[in-house]
Amino acid sequence: MKKNIFIDILSGKSKADIVYKDKYVTAFNDINPVTPVHILVIPNIYIKNLNYINNNHVILLGKMLLASSKIVYIKNIYKSGYRLVINCNKHSGQEIDYLHLHILGGCFLGKMINL
Numbered sequence: 001m002k003k004n005i006f007i008d009i010l011s012g013k014s015k016a017d018i019v020y021k022d023k024y025v026t027a028f029n030d031i032n033p034v035t036p037v038h039i040l041v042i043p044n045i046y047i048k049n050l051n052y053i054n055n056n057h058v059i060l061l062g063k064m065l066l067a068s069s070k071i072v073y074i075k076n077i078y079k080s081g082y083r084l085v086i087n088c089n090k091h092s093g094q095e096i097d098y099l100h101l102h103i104l105g106g107c108f109l110g111k112m113i114n115l
């Protein structure tokens with residue numbers, strides 16, 4: 001597999017500002033935050049993106065959401081509000097081929113899409 005920064009973070013080869021870790025997921029601050037709180041939650045096993053999930057991943061996906069709900073509490077944005085985003089492929093702007101969930105918060109986010 002070609003070099004993947006999130007795999008390197010998980011293995012400890014690359015540094016990240018880890019804010020949460022358990023048996024299923026790891027979460028760290030985004031290196032280029034777009035909001036005051038911008039955290040990425042990734043599974044501890046490799047999944048390329050949402051197109052590659054199957055029944056075996058159901059618990060893991062739930063764990064990603066559960067971890068997010070703990071993190072927003074730790075970061076004290078659970079009351080003010082936040083947004084969870086998962087990008088997939090070109091039209092979403094997905095840069096890193098490793099399933100990850102963005103937690104965005106700490107400021108007014110506005111409407112997601114202005115239609």
Ligand code: AMP
Nearest residue numbers: 005016029030031032087093094095096
């Ligand atoms: P996406 O566009 O959904 O693929 O998001 C990838 C995110 O990973 C971007 O918000 C990047 O800023 C972030 N990112 C890239 N490299 C790192 C890194 N070494 N540590 C933390 N976040 C990173």
